[in-house]
Amino acid sequence: MxxxxxxxxxxxxxxxxxxxxxxxxxxxxxxxxxxxxxxxxxxxxxxxxxxxxxxxxxxxxxxxxxxxxxxxxxxxxxPxxxxxxxxxxxxxxxxxxxxxxxxxxxxxxxxxxxxxxxxLRDGDSVEVDGMTVTVRENSHYSFPAGSELAERFQSLSYRFDLPGRSIVYTGDTGPSAAVEELATGADLLVVEMMDIPLTIERLLAANPGMPEPVSRAMQSHLSEHHLSATQVGEMASRADVRSVVVTHFSGWEKSEQGHMQYLQDIALAYDGPFVIADDMDAF
CATH class of the missing domain: 3.60.15.10 (Ribonuclease Z/Hydroxyacylglutathione hydrolase-like)
Structure with missing residues (x-):
């Protein structure tokens, strides 16, 4: 939307x-x-x-x-x-x-x-202008292993290792051990986050008459292939990253009552510094 x-x-x-x-x-x-x-x-x-x-x-x-x-x-x-x-x-x-x-x-x-x-494919690494860029396949797609679609399409997370700083960008992903491994010890984790029930509710309201098979597929994708606030905190904690920036955010905004719950949910699982960013923020 x-x-x-x-x-x-x-x-x-x-x-x-x-x-x-x-x-x-x-x-x-x-x-x-x-x-x-x-x-x-x-x-x-x-x-x-x-x-x-x-x-x-x-x-x-x-x-x-x-x-x-x-x-x-x-x-x-x-990819x-x-x-x-x-x-x-x-x-x-x-x-x-x-x-x-x-x-x-x-x-x-x-x-x-x-x-x-x-x-690039899962596990690839390239040198770009003095930084090392490494990619891992995340869980935003769940095509059956060995299928044609699994061979053709991958959703990638990136790690940028610069002199003195490491940044990991998840892109869209659900919970993923591969992304946690990629992010281990990173200085900054840039991660997507979604209020999944709210996003499903808004999508259904914006698309009345959506065919039932399409609705089921969409709800399955949003539920399994994205991260909730709690899952963001858990990923950051298991990867032992030094700080977190949430981007590609879908949920209640800072001026809305439900926003505080996201901060509480992240903080319950992760004790490092984090922020839900706004457009044009710099870090």
Missing amino acids: TSDTRSQPANLLRFNGQDYLVDVGDGAAGQSGAAGVQTKALDAIFISHLHFDHTAGLAGILGLRFQTNGTDPLTIYG PETRQLVDGLLASMEPGATANYGVAGAAPVDHRAGIRVVE
Whole structure:
């Protein structure tokens, strides 16, 4: 669902003069501008999984990069099938890129130039501009092991090991021993959190007449593939992380009565510092 208080997931990681987006939800281009980063200046993008709320802003990033004559290389890291996603978006840009500024006789410009895709799988590790990036498959998908869909799709959590600091980004996940292992001892855990009963209630209210099979699948996904406040605290405690930032939050906001319960639930399981972040917060 759209929100009047929160944008879709897009996190800016700044390191050693470089700017990286971690997930690229709808509105990422505008929010990047608000953070002082032009789309053509982005050095890389990391995508956790291919759900639309984590990828919908990529079209805007690529389009504005072309329109502002971005020529520096841009690497897009993501799970299997990321290349198909990017190829499709670049194909959709063909009419606008061909017309370009509408000037007769202008030299054609290749809107695909400089864009590179690197697909990652569970356990992979890559060196990017002086930081080590490691990924683990989390539990946001639960396709049967060995099935075609399990082979084609993975939802990834990322660990960024920088000189002097380690940051783990869960993306969307349910409880996951693999994510806890990835996050062990990290300085910062950036984690999603959902008030699952409230979110189900709101989705059903916003979609009257939803077919029963669709409703059951949606409720199963939200219940099993996301983290509650208690589960956030338990994950952070078992991983022994030094601090926690909750993003991609769905629930009662800070001005609403139910919000305090989330803080209490996290604190019961985790005794370190944590915060439920607002858009544009920096850590």
